[in-house]
């Protein structure tokens with residue numbers, strides 16, 4: 527599996543932000559790779575101290591996700607919950623539940639539409655597993671993190687039936703409109719497809735991976751990388767294919783274009 531070197535964020539922070547809003551890089555310092563593909567062991571180690579019942583409840587919570595009402599399809603194939611948090615040194619501070627808004631420039635299907643998803647369960651939002659996962663990625667962002675003080679957490683399930691595929695990224699090649707995005711495989715059962723692909727800003731493919739190992743992850747700089755995921759089909763003999771993902775968006779709270787609080 528191709529991987530980029532793990533980075534050490536905050537190892538070099540420039541005092542001023544570039545005018546284009548990209549991560550500052552000290553003069554003469556090489557820009558870090560725009561993504562990192564982590565084997566599952568990284569998160570497994572981060573979750574080591576989480577009590578087994580809490581970890582089981584966290585993973586089981588993907589079995590209670592409401593349908594995504596904004597898909598616009600006859601058959602719901604995507605299910606999700608969403609929550610936002612202030613990043614603290616020692617944890618997460620839940621923010622008031624609000625809508626999730628992406629710009630039309632990054633989401634041609636539902637950009638500009640405030641989407642109100644169901645909130646995370648309290649046990650997930652306040653639990654040690656989510657805290658450990660977010661902290662692990664916050665410490666491994668592919669670039670400086672000094673302006674990143676907020677995160678959005680998406681629990682997403684995409685399903686496929688023998689006669690109907692599911693599409694994890696119906697908008698095609700895109701950016702999410704954040705600073706960094708962590709993509710974590712939680713579960714993959716009875717599924718074929720779902721190639722994760724990354725592209726540079728000229729839309730040349732720079733990474734392709736099939737996430738198959740639960741907790742295997744990709745963390746990307748959303749300003750320097752585009753991404754998509756190929757559709758899923760159910761595996762031969764499977765009554766249903768299920769692909770569960772945890773997405774963590776990292777961004778700056780002053781960037782009010784991302785969220786609209788209710």
Ligand SMILES: [Fe+2]
Pocket residue numbers: 695700701702753
């Ligand atoms: Fe995306």
